[in-house]
Amino acid sequence: MNQPPDLFEGLSSEECETALALGVRVTVSNGAELFRLGDEADRIYLIARGRLRLTMPMQVRGGEQDVLVEERGPGQTVGWSALIPPYRFTLTATAPLETEVVAFSRETLQHHFLKNPEAGCTVFLNLAAVVGQRLQVFQAMWLRGMEQMVEMRFA
Amino acid sequence: MEMLLMGACLSLLGLAVTALAFNTAAPHTEESPAAEPETARAEAPARFFADSPAMPAVTFSASVPIEALLLQIENHVRLEHAAAESFLAAPNRTLLHSRTMSQLVN
Numbered sequence: 171m172n173q174p175p176d177l178f179e180g181l182s183s184e185e186c187e188t189a190l191a192l193g194v195r196v197t198v199s200n201g202a203e204l205f206r207l208g209d210e211a212d213r214i215y216l217i218a219r220g221r222l223r224l225t226m227p228m229q230v231r232g233g234e235q236d237v238l239v240e241e242r243g244p245g246q247t248v249g250w251s252a253l254i255p256p257y258r259f260t261l262t263a264t265a266p267l268e269t270e271v272v273a274f275s276r277e278t279l280q281h282h283f284l285k286n287p288e289a290g291c292t293v294f295l296n297l298a299a300v301v302g303q304r305l306q307v308f309q310a311m312w313l314r315g316m317e318q319m320v321e322m323r324f325a
Numbered sequence: 326m327e328m329l330l331m332g333a334c335l336s337l338l339g340l341a342v343t344a345l346a347f348n349t350a351a352p353h354t355e356e357s358p359a360a361e362p363e364t365a366r367a368e369a370p371a372r373f374f375a376d377s378p379a380m381p382a383v384t385f386s387a388s389v390p391i392e393a394l395l396l397q398i399e400n401h402v403r404l405e406h407a408a409a410e411s412f413l414a415a416p417n418r419t420l421l422h423s424r425t426m427s428q429l430v431n
Contacts (some may be wrong), residue, residue, distance in 0.1 A: 231396065238399045240406065303413070310409035310421060318423065318430045 220269025
């Protein structure tokens with residue numbers, strides 16, 4: 171990672187190194203799942219290399235199909251459900267190619283940032299930005315989807 | 326007497342023409358199989374809904390392979406995601422309502 175990952179933006183390089191050292195590097199092989207919708211979420215992940223597809227099951231022709239919701243790449247965060255009750259993943263993350271992530275357990279992060287509240291505040295503001303950005307994107311997508319549905323059904 | 330016969334002949338001729346016309350217009354029930362009216366009844370709603378603007382999904386009927394449909398859905402999500410991100414980069418009404426090239430909505 172040349173640039174700091176989105177979660178650690180605003181931290182000094184030393185703080186960033188310290189925080190990264192709290193994580194465990196995990197390699198997800200091509201086609202494998204990192205987590206599944208409904209699973210207990212106790213880790214948040216930074217993508218170091220590769221890509222993750224975030225999908226949700228959609229009813230298509232009477233069957234369930236995993237449909238792409240978002241794609242995340244190097245430096246981006248996935249799995250923030252690990253920090254937000256009820257700590258269950260709401261999406262499924264699959265690697266379309268061999269991908270390396272850094273996994274941080276909720277407990278380790280909480281412990282570290284309680285001891286370093288200033289860095290913790292920066293990280294949780296970054297997390298709020300990640301969550302907020304996704305919320306805003308999906309608000310706009312929801313509205314556009316509603317418009318399209320209304321236009322198709324009642325035009 | 327001649328006038329009476331001529332009138333009777335003309336009446337018979339008129340009756341014959343009317344009977345012939347009626348025969349042509351009337352359905353030939355004895356020639357049609359019993360299942361045919363059922364088929365006609367079954368097909369009628371399909372023609373009705375095909376013209377309805379409320380059913381645009383006919384484009385993506387069962388004849389489209391599921392893989393192709395999923396690709397179209399994925400393409401739609403990518404385009405809509407990009408459009409939503411463009412809106413967030415510079416929020417304004419035009420970008421919010423901008424149309425994409427997605428085949429699912431065009």
